[in-house]
Amino acid sequence: MNYWLMKSEPDSFSIDDLISRPAQTEPWDGVRNYQARNMMRDDMKVGDRVFFYHSNCAEAGIVGIMDVVKEGYPDCSAFDVNDHHFDAKSDPNTPRWMRVDVKYVRKLSRTITLKELKTKAELTDFTLVRNGNRLSIMPVNQVQWDFILSLE
DNA sequence: GCCAACGTTGGC
DNA sequence: GCCAACGTTGGC
Numbered sequence: 810m811n812y813w814l815m816k817s818e819p820d821s822f823s824i825d826d827l828i829s830r831p832a833q834t835e836p837w838d839g840v841r842n843y844q845a846r847n848m849m850r851d852d853m854k855v856g857d858r859v860f861f862y863h864s865n866c867a868e869a870g871i872v873g874i875m876d877v878v879k880e881g882y883p884d885c886s887a888f889d890v891n892d893h894h895f896d897a898k899s900d901p902n903t904p905r906w907m908r909v910d911v912k913y914v915r916k917l918s919r920t921i922t923l924k925e926l927k928t929k930a931e932l933t934d935f936t937l938v939r940n941g942n943r944l945s946i947m948p949v950n951q952v953q954w955d956f957i958l959s960l961e
Numbered sequence: 962g963c964c965a966a967c968g969t970t971g972g973c
Numbered sequence: 974g975c976c977a978a979c980g981t982t983g984g985c
Binding site: 864923 | 981983
Binding site: 842843844940941942943 | 965966967968969
């Protein structure tokens with residue numbers, strides 16, 4: 810089993826939005842970055858665990874945990890001209906973008922903020938705290954995962 | 962709202 | 974294949 814972190818701006822989709830979805834499950838669409846796409850297409854498996862991270866907000870940080878419940882499949886929001894994430898270069902016959910489905914597991918008892926994570930020597934190599942990193946999906950290793958949860 | 966970091970695009 | 978211009982991300 811692998812561990813991941815996925816970012817979302819709570820103004821557009823928060824963990825409370827996920828909780829209110831049917832079956833508390835949501836297709837994670839709109840990702841338009843190749844590295845992140847490749848991880849959803851090739852590496853994320855059913856049963857993998859995911860940190861839900863709130864970005865670009867007052868208190869950026871990890872707020873909860875999700876499960877991967879459906880592996881990479883075409884992100885059809887790229888085909889919809891009315892969708893904010895429409896991409897004319899994604900052909901339905903050879904889809905350029907992929908998504909996975911994620912399901913709510915639980916909220917953390919508190920937000921573990923980016924600010925706090927940056928102070929931890931144990932997380933020096935964690936992608937999230939590396940300066941200027943903009944990946945919206947990233948792997949988390951077992952040691953990092955366990956350490957972060959121990960902060961809760 | 963600012964702006965640094967960085968990914969993508971496209972001219973050459 | 975280089976690289977300048979441009980757009981986006983995301984912390985602050």
